[in-house]
Amino acid sequence: MREDVTVLRPIDSFHQDPIGDWVADLRCGHGQHVRHRPPFWERPWVLTAEGRDGKLGAELPCVLCERFELPAGHAPYKRTREFDEHSIPSGLLKDHSTAAGVWGVIHVIAGRLRYIVESPLARELVLDETHDGIVVPEVLHRVAPEGSVRFFVEFHRKP
Numbered sequence: 214m215r216e217d218v219t220v221l222r223p224i225d226s227f228h229q230d231p232i233g234d235w236v237a238d239l240r241c242g243h244g245q246h247v248r249h250r251p252p253f254w255e256r257p258w259v260l261t262a263e264g265r266d267g268k269l270g271a272e273l274p275c276v277l278c279e280r281f282e283l284p285a286g287h288a289p290y291k292r293t294r295e296f297d298e299h300s301i302p303s304g305l306l307k308d309h310s311t312a313a314g315v316w317g318v319i320h321v322i323a324g325r326l327r328y329i330v331e332s333p334l335a336r337e338l339v340l341d342e343t344h345d346g347i348v349v350p351e352v353l354h355r356v357a358p359e360g361s362v363r364f365f366v367e368f369h370r371k372p
């Protein structure tokens with residue numbers, strides 16, 4: 214396990230993959246294998262329903278969140294109207310975050326938009342027509358127009 218991963222996500226449930234290995238369903242929408250394969254992975258608890266129940270709510274580091282990866286199977290369900298540098302809601306200029314399991318995609322139609330992501334991801338990006346911004350659930354972030362810009366935000370979740 215990498216030590217620099219700092220995005221921790223609680224386990225909401227478990228399912229088995231097609232070959233029967235157990236996968237933890239994390240609240241962010243990502244799945245993570247929790248295999249019992251001694252001597253490499255020692256997780257005897259995963260083999261019993263009791264053991265798995267005991268791990269519900271436990272947090273695992275999520276590398277996919279750290280990589281700003283939209284979970285597979287998530288779909289857009291709403292979007293904001295289009296904003297420009299004058300109509301951008303003040304809430305978007307201040308640190309804010311989406312709810313658990315809600316991902317966002319910031320689409321820039323024209324111009325440039327600075328996208329600042331706070332700890333634990335701590336990233337600063339400049340978005341444009343060819344670079345969307347992925348909004349990771351429950352991670353504080355804000356945007357700042359770089360001159361004239363037009364953009365909207367699309368929200369994704371598990372259907």
Ligand SMILES: [Zn+2]
Binds near residue numbers: 239243277278
């Ligand atoms: Zn995740």
